[in-house]
Amino acid sequence: MLLLLLTVVFIVSCKDKQEDEMIVYNKHAAKRQHADSVINVKIITEMPPTFDIGRKATSAEINEWDIDVRADGKGLPEGSGNATEGKAIFTQKCAACHGKDGEGGAYARLVAAMGDTVKTKTIGNYWPWSTTLFDYIRRTMPYNMPGSLKDNEVYSLTAYLLYRNKIIDSSKIIDARSLPGVVMPARKYYVNDDRRGGPEVR
Amino acid sequence: MERPKEEKEYSFNDSKKINRRLLLGSVAASAVIALVKTTTGQLVPAAVPKHVSVPPDPTKVQGPPPGALGTRSPFEQLAKKTSDTSSRTPLQSLYGVITPSDLHFERHHGGVPVIDPTAYKLVIHGMVKRPMTFTLNDLKRFPSASRIAFLECSGNFRSGKEEMTPQEICGLTSQSEWTGVMLSTLFREVGASPKATWFLAEGSDAAVMTRSIPMSKGWNDAMIAYGQNGEALRPQQGYPARLFLPGWEGNTNVKWIRRIEVSDQPFMTREETSKYTENIKDGKIRQFSFDMDARSIITFPAYPVQLDKGWVEIKGLAWSGRGKILTVEVSVDAGKKWYSATLQEPVLDKAHTRFRFLWKWNGHETEIMSRAIDETGYTQPTLQQLTDARGNDMGGYHLNPITAWAIKRDGRVLFKPEKWK
Numbered sequence: 001m002l003l004l005l006l007t008v009v010f011i012v013s014c015k016d017k018q019e020d021e022m023i024v025y026n027k028h029a030a031k032r033q034h035a036d037s038v039i040n041v042k043i044i045t046e047m048p049p050t051f052d053i054g055r056k057a058t059s060a061e062i063n064e065w066d067i068d069v070r071a072d073g074k075g076l077p078e079g080s081g082n083a084t085e086g087k088a089i090f091t092q093k094c095a096a097c098h099g100k101d102g103e104g105g106a107y108a109r110l111v112a113a114m115g116d117t118v119k120t121k122t123i124g125n126y127w128p129w130s131t132t133l134f135d136y137i138r139r140t141m142p143y144n145m146p147g148s149l150k151d152n153e154v155y156s157l158t159a160y161l162l163y164r165n166k167i168i169d170s171s172k173i174i175d176a177r178s179l180p181g182v183v184m185p186a187r188k189y190y191v192n193d194d195r196r197g198g199p200e201v202r
Numbered sequence: 203m204e205r206p207k208e209e210k211e212y213s214f215n216d217s218k219k220i221n222r223r224l225l226l227g228s229v230a231a232s233a234v235i236a237l238v239k240t241t242t243g244q245l246v247p248a249a250v251p252k253h254v255s256v257p258p259d260p261t262k263v264q265g266p267p268p269g270a271l272g273t274r275s276p277f278e279q280l281a282k283k284t285s286d287t288s289s290r291t292p293l294q295s296l297y298g299v300i301t302p303s304d305l306h307f308e309r310h311h312g313g314v315p316v317i318d319p320t321a322y323k324l325v326i327h328g329m330v331k332r333p334m335t336f337t338l339n340d341l342k343r344f345p346s347a348s349r350i351a352f353l354e355c356s357g358n359f360r361s362g363k364e365e366m367t368p369q370e371i372c373g374l375t376s377q378s379e380w381t382g383v384m385l386s387t388l389f390r391e392v393g394a395s396p397k398a399t400w401f402l403a404e405g406s407d408a409a410v411m412t413r414s415i416p417m418s419k420g421w422n423d424a425m426i427a428y429g430q431n432g433e434a435l436r437p438q439q440g441y442p443a444r445l446f447l448p449g450w451e452g453n454t455n456v457k458w459i460r461r462i463e464v465s466d467q468p469f470m471t472r473e474e475t476s477k478y479t480e481n482i483k484d485g486k487i488r489q490f491s492f493d494m495d496a497r498s499i500i501t502f503p504a505y506p507v508q509l510d511k512g513w514v515e516i517k518g519l520a521w522s523g524r525g526k527i528l529t530v531e532v533s534v535d536a537g538k539k540w541y542s543a544t545l546q547e548p549v550l551d552k553a554h555t556r557f558r559f560l561w562k563w564n565g566h567e568t569e570i571m572s573r574a575i576d577e578t579g580y581t582q583p584t585l586q587q588l589t590d591a592r593g594n595d596m597g598g599y600h601l602n603p604i605t606a607w608a609i610k611r612d613g614r615v616l617f618k619p620e621k622w623k
Contacts, residue, residue, distance in 0.1 A: 047345075050391050054340045057325050057333040065325060065461050068402055068412060071470040122476070126487070129470040136472040139410045140312060146408045186487065190479075193491040197524040197578025201591045202482070 023048075069135040073180030076134065079151040080175035083168075086160025089153050093142050102164050107143070113166040114185040124165030128190045130182035133158045155179075251276045280305060283369050288355070290373025293519065294501045299546070299554045300350070301376035303431045308438045309355050309374060311473075312408030315458055319434075319442040324426065328401070328464035331393025338442050341426060344383040344391075348429070349448065352377040352521045352554045354494050356451035356478060359601035364608070364616040368501045371605060371617060375521070377554040378439075380446045381429030385420045389464075394420075398464045402471075403445045406460040413454045414468035415447065419492070423448050426459065449523030449552035450492045451600070453478050480597030494523030496582050497602035498530050498557070498574035509563060509613040516543070516559040522576035523552055529575045530557040536569035536606070537584075543572065563609065569618060571606040585620045594622070 022041045029043045069075040090102070099105025113124040123133065138154045140146045149157070159174040168174075168182060195202055254276045257263045274280065280302075282289035288309040291301055308314075319338050327333035355374035360366065367373075398417050405411035415424070427446040428435060435441040440457030447455050453473055468474065468490070479489045498520035503509050520530045526549050531540040546556035557572065573582040585603035589596060606618040 047390075050393075051344060051387075053343050054334045054336040054391065057327055057335040061323075061335060062325060062327050062333060065404070066327070066463065067410070068404070068463065068469055068471075070465070070467065072467070126476060128475050128487075128489075132470050132472050132475050135412075135469075136476075139412070140408065143312075146312065147410070189485055189487045190489050191482075191486050193488050193493075195491075195493070197493070197576070197580050199579045199581065201580075201583040201587045 067135075067139060069131045069138075071129045071131050071180070073131060073176060076131070076176035076179060077151045078176070079155055080173050081152050081155030081157070081159050082173055083156070083160045083163035083170045086156035086158070086163075089157055090160055093145075093149075094157070097143060102161060110161055111164045122165075123161055124167060124185065126186050128184050128187040130158075130162060130167070130179055130184055133161060134179060282307065283373060288374060290369045291376045293368040293373055293375075293499065294504055294507075295369075296501075299377055299519070299556050300431060301378060303378065303433070303436050303439070306353075306376040306378060306430075306436065306439055307355065307374045309357075309452060310407060310409070310438075310457065311411060314437050315407045316437070317406060317442060317458060322442050322460075324443065324459060324462070326388060326392045326462045326464070328462075329395040329398040329466065330464050331395075332391075334392045336388070338428065341383050341428060341443060344387050346381060347384050347425065348379055348381040349425070350377065350379045350550055351446075351448040351552045352494075353446075353452055353455060354521070354523075356453065356491070356494065356599045358452075359598065359603070361617075361619045361622075363619060365505060366617040366619070367506065368499050368504050368605075372497070372499055374452070375519075375554070377521075378430045379432070380425060380427040382425045382427035382443070382446065385424035385426055385445075386422075388426065388462075389417075389420060392464075394464050397466060399466050400468045401465060402461075402463040402469050403454075403456040403459055404461040404463070405440075405456045405458045407458050411453075411456050411458075411473065412469065412471040413456055413473055414465075414471065415445075415454060416492075417464070419447055419450070447492075449494055449525075451478065451494055451523075454492060478599060480599045481593070481595045483591075483593040491600050492523075494521070495600060495602045496520070496522035496524065496527070496574040496576040496580050498527075498572045498582060499605045500532075500570060500572050500607060503570075503609070503615045504607055505615050505617050507615045509609060509615055511563055511565045511613075514561050514563050516561055516570060516572075518557055518572055519554045520545075520557055520572070520574035521552070521554045522574060522578075522580070524580065525577040526551050526553075527555040527574055528577050528579075530555070530572055531575065532557075532559040532561075532570070532572050534561050534568060534570050537571060537604075540573070565611065565613075567609060567611050569606045569608050571604050573604050585622055589622050596622075 023044055024041055025044055025047060027045050029045055097105050097107040098110050102110035109120045110122055111124065112118040112120050112122045134154055137157055138149060155174050159172065162168045162182060163170050280292055280295055282291060282305055289307060291305050291307045322338045324336045352375055358372050358374035360371050400414045400416055401420055403413050403415055425446045426443055428443045430436060430439055435444060443459055444457040445455050445459050474489065479487050480491065482488050498518055500516055500518040502517045503514060516532060520527045527545065530543040530545065532543045533540050543557040543559040549555050575581045582602060582604055588601060588603055608616045608618050610616065
């Protein structure tokens, strides 16, 4: 019986020496402490740099989801559009909810130029970046068919809404080069939150 | 003091002049079913639900055997209050500091997606050494962490009439124990660049929700959570995995997270420009207001409670997105004098904290209110202080004013709405 047990221990320890050594993470362990066992255990006090869990992301799966457009225009796709085409698409796909020409609909009013008496905060009087319009429309509109628009349609709708908000004139072509250059009237009012606690109410 | 069941009162909230005592009495006496109207016009049973038969003496009959799932007592009519865009936690009906998962508030911009956990993946790319994809199982294999913390929508303030419950005024805050993998662990795994300053978090709902988050928060205490109160996340809370950012405005805690893009600038998404920004003084618009300011609310006694003369334990919740609650002060004379309330231990960082305060009501008209003070030395302001600081055009986000309850001579407790626009 004892012999059997010893043999088992021997086999186990041999096997372990052949394979990778066993490592345990214990940040409270004294630096040079070794586990008091027949199995060779190394104690580390720093987290391993990686756990080798997960796999490399393929560029196909990144590209499929990487639809964001940054304020500097990074992420804008090929294609272009203009306000005239945008108006036609808007009437067909957006007006039912946002109203004819982007006002007076059941949902979000989309037209309020800077200086208008209209109080609603939207594209013309409140949005700080023109690129956001492309990103948002492509991402999630029309509400009843999110993600269904082609890039050219999104460019045209963007052009149309910028035009309706008196930011560009109706002839401007909107594409990856021109859109980031469209400066929104409200941008200059934006400040970062700099409150960091403490007694002051701001 | 007889303290009527708060959740019962909530269901009676919208019924016209039904005598509460009579109804409560009838519950005890027999199985009469009273129907009351909710705000949506639905008729719901207010007393004994139809399918429940109450034996005259429970010690004389065997009860049902053990079941596969526990159930809430049919006498407890807990519910969120829903609108088209959100549903609110019944703060006045809860004990302690944990919000039952099915009563956690909801706010989403494209409905609740159905996601197959076996098909789920999280992609992390951008300014990283190794762009990587993690399955749900991968996420669960990493070292895990749990923490109890609140989650509050930054649009959590309603006012306008006296007949408003804590749920209606500020029910867009809830608290859970969240479990997951720290985002810092994943950042190390993918080798996030030390030069990166922002990351984009993106959800897989119909809104494909996106928010830009400073990397410092990601390294500090952000979590990719897959557990909530001991079980998997509820679908409404981001099943199977969400971003959890302790103390930060609800919207940044992107649910159903599918992608993280590491970058060196914010992305200026619609949800951090058109929405979740606020007008402050001099025509300025404040952006990236992430921390939730310290706040508290008395949840008892509160509308629609009918108060009796005598000893009252005033109770409520206080929390701060900037740290621990240091003190909660209570006033029972409309804000003239303030006294420290008792805080329920343990007081946790960025967590709902229960406070209690004993008071003997003499039957006179008065106003009761509470104010939270957090460990940074910030004291919850009045609405007047907020308008003074931010101007009359101040936006509706990040409003955390002191909530006052007017106690009427006849024991009615009414919200004290203040005009600000």
